[in-house]
Amino acid sequence: MDAPLLEMRGIAKRFNGVPALRGVDLRVARGEIHALVGENGAGKSTLMKVLCGVYPHPSYEGEIRVEGRACRFAGIADSERLGIVIIHQELALVPTLSITENLFLGHEPARHGWVDTVAAHARARALLARVGLDADPDTQVGRLGVGQQQLVEIAKALGKQVRLLVLDEPTASLNERDSQALLALLLQLQTEGVASILISHKLGEVRRVAQRMTVLRDGASVAGFETLPDEDAIIQAMVGRPLDGRYPQRRTMPGDPLFELRDWCVEHPQRRGHLAIRQASLTVRRGEIVGLAGLMGAGRTELAMSVFGRSWGRWRGGQALVGGQPADLSSVPRAIAAGIAYVTEDRKGLGLVLGDSVARSTSLAHLRGVARRGLVDEPREHAVAQDFRRRLAIRCRDLAQPVGQLSGGNQQKVVLAKWLFTGPRLLILDEPTRGIDVGAKQEIYALIASLAEQGCGVLLISSEMPELLGLCERLYVMNEGAIVAEMPAAQASQEAILRAIVGAPLH
Numbered sequence: 001m002d003a004p005l006l007e008m009r010g011i012a013k014r015f016n017g018v019p020a021l022r023g024v025d026l027r028v029a030r031g032e033i034h035a036l037v038g039e040n041g042a043g044k045s046t047l048m049k050v051l052c053g054v055y056p057h058p059s060y061e062g063e064i065r066v067e068g069r070a071c072r073f074a075g076i077a078d079s080e081r082l083g084i085v086i087i088h089q090e091l092a093l094v095p096t097l098s099i100t101e102n103l104f105l106g107h108e109p110a111r112h113g114w115v116d117t118v119a120a121h122a123r124a125r126a127l128l129a130r131v132g133l134d135a136d137p138d139t140q141v142g143r144l145g146v147g148q149q150q151l152v153e154i155a156k157a158l159g160k161q162v163r164l165l166v167l168d169e170p171t172a173s174l175n176e177r178d179s180q181a182l183l184a185l186l187l188q189l190q191t192e193g194v195a196s197i198l199i200s201h202k203l204g205e206v207r208r209v210a211q212r213m214t215v216l217r218d219g220a221s222v223a224g225f226e227t228l229p230d231e232d233a234i235i236q237a238m239v240g241r242p243l244d245g246r247y248p249q250r251r252t253m254p255g256d257p258l259f260e261l262r263d264w265c266v267e268h269p270q271r272r273g274h275l276a277i278r279q280a281s282l283t284v285r286r287g288e289i290v291g292l293a294g295l296m297g298a299g300r301t302e303l304a305m306s307v308f309g310r311s312w313g314r315w316r317g318g319q320a321l322v323g324g325q326p327a328d329l330s331s332v333p334r335a336i337a338a339g340i341a342y343v344t345e346d347r348k349g350l351g352l353v354l355g356d357s358v359a360r361s362t363s364l365a366h367l368r369g370v371a372r373r374g375l376v377d378e379p380r381e382h383a384v385a386q387d388f389r390r391r392l393a394i395r396c397r398d399l400a401q402p403v404g405q406l407s408g409g410n411q412q413k414v415v416l417a418k419w420l421f422t423g424p425r426l427l428i429l430d431e432p433t434r435g436i437d438v439g440a441k442q443e444i445y446a447l448i449a450s451l452a453e454q455g456c457g458v459l460l461i462s463s464e465m466p467e468l469l470g471l472c473e474r475l476y477v478m479n480e481g482a483i484v485a486e487m488p489a490a491q492a493s494q495e496a497i498l499r500a501i502v503g504a505p506l507h
């Protein structure tokens, strides 16, 4: 009984000859919460896919032992049989099916060969109660918020008698409250004997719940911590050097109004007559970084998308001015022509064509910028992409690699490069650093600041308060589709923002 729950030794994995893991060791004790951290592309997700049999034996080298027994998984089913369940970075539920159907997909409780719906319901209720999700098991999963879907995934894992739960950035797209609830659930499961491996770029939350930690850098384990050190020491191990001053020092001298919205109204695409954006007015000046704060569901993304080529809802009135002149933003190409760029929060859905090369993904929104006589000039496209690769420290094998093969954080950097290349006057950033490691975040902040210094206006949507306070000059607070407050960042705080939300008039 002395053997650890899990021991991975000397794990090496290559993709087309290029090493992603070079001899990684990982030990997880029974019932512990073990943090796995490292920069984007360090190999965290790959290591966990090896563990769970997504990359089966012998597509990797090294040894996996569970309670001392050597294991060679041929697929996910094998690792699940031993109680190892992974919840991937991108959730894997079927949105059109109900919670119950998702929970038992593939192994429905059956009696005499028929699916026993009564039993399935009862079990679904019991599992939902364990994860604290108060929802009808008949609800379609697509109607749940991300946080609730996450809980369904965990309930599903519990239904499989999980002993080791692997969570790959589970809180990346959750708001503060849902994140707290999820972390509390991990601690609760721990008291029931379930161990977890937690991958996260949010070092604060990692330090709150984990007992031990492994740090990966460039596909190798560079540090193991028996007790958790402070954030600076973790960052030092991840990046290989200390980081100072997370946010850039800026000389701010905002100029003329660059972008103005006046009484902007947008009807909900499905609910006729319901104004989802109500008389929103805001201004972004040249060289200014303006934040848009609010709780999840406040309408920030919807507002941004309705401005960017009316990509969301039906426009129902109001004016948009660029450089003091009414602007035609009625389609995405027109919005781009007017000098607006929008970096989406949902990189898989809207930002990238996963089969495209890194080079093409970079120039895609502005092909004219790399064209000669109507054709794409490939050396030019290459040079542009190479420049962004260097400036944003994008990690890829080469510029021909399909973006779908890059790590999550590096895909996000490519999305950013793509919109920067359009040379926007107004850059709308929607959760630009979600899933991005601390070092790369700092690079992105510096880049945003330098764009502003060159006269670009930036509208930043973020659920990370420190990010809004650290980067912006001014904040607008949104609630239920309306802008309810405006404040200089210097006077803003989490509390001030919440107060503005609570004090908002109800309709």
Ligand SMILES: Nc1ncnc2c1ncn2[C@@H]1O[C@H](COP(=O)(O)OP(=O)(O)OP(=O)(O)O)[C@@H](O)[C@H]1O
Pocket (backbone or CB within 6 Å): 015, 020, 038, 039, 040, 041, 042, 043, 044, 045, 046, 047, 395, 396, 397, 405, 406, 407, 408, 409, 410, 435
């Ligand atoms: N299917 C694939 N084909 C080719 N290369 C891949 C593939 N999957 C991952 N890689 C490469 O392996 C390396 C490790 O990627 P991985 O996704 O494990 O990183 P990560 O630590 O999870 O990063 P992030 O924090 O950004 O999620 C990266 O350089 C990535 O480009």
Ligand SMILES: [Mg+2]
Pocket (backbone or CB within 6 Å): 044, 045, 046, 089, 168, 407, 408
């Ligand atoms: Mg990953």
